[in-house]
Amino acid sequence: MKTIVLISCVKTKLAIATKAKDLYTSDLFRKNYQYALTLDPDMIFILSAKYGLLSPETMIEPYEMTLNTMKLADRKRWSTIVLNELSKHTDLKNDKFVFLCGQKYREFLLSDMCNYEIPMEGLTNGRQKQWLKEKLKNVRM
Numbered sequence: 001m002k003t004i005v006l007i008s009c010v011k012t013k014l015a016i017a018t019k020a021k022d023l024y025t026s027d028l029f030r031k032n033y034q035y036a037l038t039l040d041p042d043m044i045f046i047l048s049a050k051y052g053l054l055s056p057e058t059m060i061e062p063y064e065m066t067l068n069t070m071k072l073a074d075r076k077r078w079s080t081i082v083l084n085e086l087s088k089h090t091d092l093k094n095d096k097f098v099f100l101c102g103q104k105y106r107e108f109l110l111s112d113m114c115n116y117e118i119p120m121e122g123l124t125n126g127r128q129k130q131w132l133k134e135k136l137k138n139v140r141m
Helices: 027-038 072-089 125-136
Strands: 003-008 043-048 052-054 096-100 115-117
Touching (some): 043 072
Parallel strands (some): 003 096, 096 115
Antiparallel strands (some): 043 052
C-alpha cells in the first residue's frame, strides 16, 4: 500500500510560470506541503482547479480559478478527470490517501477510495494553520 498526499491549490500565486510546488505561495499551502513531506509519502499531488492533478515538479502558468465558485456539474467533471489521472499512478482501492484540502476539492473523489484520511476536516483555514504549525514545530526542513 502506497501513501499519497493530495494538497489543494490556493489563490495566492507567483505571477510567472514555475513548478507547481513553487507557484502557490500562501502560508497555508507552504505548511501543507511541508507537513506532506513529513509523512514520507510515496507521492504528493496538487489538486489544481485549472490543471487537475499535478505533480509538484510540473511547470505551470499562473491562473485564477477555484472549485469553491464552480458549479456542481463542473466540479463533478473536474473530479472525474482527476480520478482518471490518479488511477494511472495509484491504486484507488488499496492505497492510502491523505487529503490536505477543502471539502469541494475532495467531495467527489472519496467515493472511489477505500483508504483515506482528512486530518484537518472541519477546521477553518486559521485553525488548519495552527494545527500544521503544531505538527511542524520540531521538524527541520
